[in-house]
Every structure is written in C-alpha cells, then in structure tokens.
Amino acid sequence: MLRAELYRAFWNRSFLLALVLGILLLGYGLFEYSEGTDIPGANPFLCNAYDAVIWAQAGPVVLLVPLLAVLPFADSYALDRTQGYLRHVLVHSSYRRYFFAKFVANLLAGGLAVALPLLLLFACTNLIYLWGLLPIDQARIGGAYLHGPLGSLYRIAPDLYILFRVGVGFIFGATYATLGLAISSFVNNRYIVLATPFLLYHVANFVLAVLGLERWSPPATFIPDAVKTTSWPTVFGELGGIFVVSVLCLLVLARKDRVYA
Numbered sequence: 001m002l003r004a005e006l007y008r009a010f011w012n013r014s015f016l017l018a019l020v021l022g023i024l025l026l027g028y029g030l031f032e033y034s035e036g037t038d039i040p041g042a043n044p045f046l047c048n049a050y051d052a053v054i055w056a057q058a059g060p061v062v063l064l065v066p067l068l069a070v071l072p073f074a075d076s077y078a079l080d081r082t083q084g085y086l087r088h089v090l091v092h093s094s095y096r097r098y099f100f101a102k103f104v105a106n107l108l109a110g111g112l113a114v115a116l117p118l119l120l121l122f123a124c125t126n127l128i129y130l131w132g133l134l135p136i137d138q139a140r141i142g143g144a145y146l147h148g149p150l151g152s153l154y155r156i157a158p159d160l161y162i163l164f165r166v167g168v169g170f171i172f173g174a175t176y177a178t179l180g181l182a183i184s185s186f187v188n189n190r191y192i193v194l195a196t197p198f199l200l201y202h203v204a205n206f207v208l209a210v211l212g213l214e215r216w217s218p219p220a221t222f223i224p225d226a227v228k229t230t231s232w233p234t235v236f237g238e239l240g241g242i243f244v245v246s247v248l249c250l251l252v253l254a255r256k257d258r259v260y261a
Helices: 002-010 013-035 049-057 061-070 076-082 085-092 095-128 158-184 190-210 232-253
Strands: none
Touching: 002 095, 013 049, 013 061, 013 095, 049 061, 049 095, 049 158, 061 095, 061 158, 061 190, 076 085, 076 095, 076 158, 076 190, 085 095, 095 158, 158 190, 158 232
C-alpha cells in the first residue's frame, strides 16, 4: 500500500508542476540577485553561492511556497473519496494501512516539493558563484551572523547552514502538506483544499504584522532569518503546532465510517 501511494504521490503531473514552479520562482530570485551586483570582478566574493541562495529564497517563492507544498498530493484523499477509488482500495486493504500510506506519501511529497528546488538552487549557485564570504564589514548578507536559528553557523560553516535551510524547507513543506490533507478529510472540492493553506498563510501573516508579532508570521518559518527576533520556538513551535493540529484533525475526521457517509 505504501509503495502504491508513494508512486501516486511522486509520479504525477502535480508533483512535477510543483517542482517546476519552485525552480522558476527561485530562478527569478536568483536573477534578481545577479542584477543587483556591482561591477564584475571588482570584488570576487561580492557574489557567493551562499548569499545567492538566501537572497533567492526571500524572493517571490516565499509568496507561493504553501501552494508548492500542497500541490503534489494534499487533495488526493478528497479525490479518492469522491471518485470512488477509496472504496475500491478498501476491498483489498485495510483502512489503517491505506491511511498511514496516504499520510506518509503526502508528507514526503510536500516536503520534497519545497526542499528539492532549494537543493537544486544551491547546486547551481555553487557552479555559478565563488564559495568565499566577504569580510564581516563588507558582507551584503549576514554581517557577523544571521538572525534566527543557527544564524551563527553561517560564518563558521555556510554549507551546513544552507543545508539546514533546505531541511527547514522540507519541514515547512511536510507541515503544510499535512494541513492540506487534514482539510481534505472534510472538504471534497480539491480547489478549496489547495487554496485554503495558501489563504491561511497570508491572512495569518497580515494579522500578525498588524499586531506587531512579525516573528510569528508564517513566512518567517520558511525563511528563518526573515525577522530579527525569530527563534527556535517561533519557527519550529509554529510549524509543530500546525502539524499537531493537522494530525489531530485527521485522526478525528478521517475516519473509515466517513467514507460511506
């Protein structure tokens, strides 16, 4: 069952669309980074592989990243119910096995839909730009250190720090994919399932900004250094809270008896 759900999650046009969209959005951010540089050769480390990733990640991709997470597979539970696929599956497998496979496949698809474009971006910037960092007093990004979790690691081991951000991207994608799956447990319209996490992300961002709580804003959980006051609790506490609530909704609402309701 798990193998079948993984195949459905990764071998479909929606997962490919999420990857392509993520690559294009990050590519546009990278283009903006290259456009903002000084005279080529004036300072060989003005453009470096690490600053380029951080700059591109703060570009237009931050606006659509919840959509990247839910596109691959978050609406599949609703589609399985409405199209009769779930009834067919339950003839050959238990609901528990189906549900666990669906949960894992969706989590992985959402996480990788966000993380893989970031990883590809880092690979590209390593080929395009130099690896050195500017002296602290000349750095375009991150001076002595970056704000947020593991920000001090940027100066010590920038490669590890960028991989940490890729990991945060995976956790973000997995969390919002799980949120989308939870919504699909009680909503049959796939477009509502796909749009709701995106809308919640932006509404919460606006409300928290008005309240002066920018450190808790959803974009700051995707870009750990987005706000000076971000911390481990604001990033992972928020993502953990969304994940736990989503799982609880799934346990309560995604019951077998609802399949036949």
